[in-house]
Amino acid sequence: MRATTNRRRSMVSGLLVATVLLAGAALTGCASTVDSRADYIMTRPLPADVTAKGVVLAAVLLASGDIDNAVGNGLVTPAEVDTAKTAIDQDLLEYWKQRAEKESAG
Amino acid sequence: MKHSTKAMVALLAIPALSVGASAVAAHAETGSASSVVDASLSTLGMTISDPTLLAEITSDVQSAIDAGVVDPTVEPTVEPTVEPTTEPTDDAAHDNGLHLGHLHDQFDLWSMASPMWNTAFETIRVDFETCVAGADPSVDCSAQTLTALQLAHADVLTNSYDELAAGIAALPVEEQAFAQAYLDRQMEHAQKRLTHALEEYATNPDGTSVTLTPKILAQINDEIVAIGGHGHGNSLGSHHGNDGTSDTDADEDSQGDDSDTDADTDAETSTDETVPGDSSTTAPTGVTDGASDGGHHGGNSGGNPGGSGNHGSHGDD
Secondary structure (H helix, E strand, O other), X not given: OHHHHHHHHHHHHHHXXXXXXXXXXXXXXXXXXXXXXXXXXXXXXXXOOOOHHHHHHHHHHHHHEOHHHHHHOOOOOHHHHHHHHHHHHOOOHHHHHHHHHHHHHO | OHHHHHHHHHHHHHHHHHHHHHOOOOOHHHOOHHHHHHHHHHHHOOOOXXXXXXXXXXXXXXXXXXXXXXXXXXXXXXXXXXXXXXXXXXXXXXHOOOOOHHHHHHHHHHHHHHHHHHHHHHHHHHHHHHHHHHOOOXXXXXXXXXXXXXXXXXXXXXXXXXXXXXXXHOOOHHHXXXXXXXXXXXXXXXXXXXXXXXXXXXXOOOOOOOOOOHHHHHXXXXXXXXXXXXXXXHHHHHHHOOOOOOOOOHHHHHHHHHHHOOOOOOOOOOOOOOEOOEOOOOOOOOOOHXXXXXXXXXXXXXXXXXXXXXXXXXXXX
């Protein structure tokens, strides 16, 4: 009987540990999602038709101009507008700005 | 480009309705590139601390003003008068306190335009690479690329005009005048650009070689003729009789700088890697070094798609 109880306690403890570990992993995963996106934006090689400055400019033109006209005049590329739009949507524009500033300084 | 007429109806109708109906000359007195940048960054909830980057962005926005892309008299944070058809994918922007009137309009605009533009851009990119690979010193690849972009834009407008006009006719009467004026200004701009392209690039200043291919020249001529058929006066009278609309001069004046709009857009494109938060995550297909490098620097030599301009510096990496 005591052996059974000990096994149960052991199982419950194991489950608790596993639960805590899983929860921790999940929380870490959530926290790292934004960080990993930021790292990705800040460090990855960009396609040839995208620059960080172009993304920031596209965002500015989305906020103040006629974006179709902007592409038609060669001010920004379609890929930069796509990226800027997604970045604004997902609150990631700051990282593009940081990359642009880094590249501008470099 | 001709396949997207329906999309373009909505594409052009939305800004015509929403931007125009509510936009006011809120900062006309400070309508400089700098003030536009400041207002836009405020809208985006962002600041740029690096003076070099800020100067570059401001310079690019000035180019956008010169090209009629940005009207410096229009407040970028106006509230929308038409509900956006596509909501942002999350509420982060709202949480940031952004004023999404114009931004939403442009989001809607771009949601419809993006596939069309990416397709067109891919074609232009291939043409540019072919041009660069040809290494013909008498051919200005940058000029060709910019002209191709302008052709694409004009093509959309031309092919969409009748449907756009019909859409405007369905608007409330009080909105028709502005919308029609907006559309007609777009058409006029396109015609001016194409006319300029024809004049500027058909013959070199020294009267020697033609920098555009006969095919492109023929396309320009066709587009000019087509746009002319939808001329401002004709369209207002024949379509809707909104003659009371007065065209503003702001955009027209800006066209005087068309010769300077040889932007350095890369004639390259990328495909979506579907990584959340980043739509430009794949390497472009078939990008040549020459094409890539060309996007950075001034000069109208081959290898610099879009050309001699002062605008963005795309194409690195």
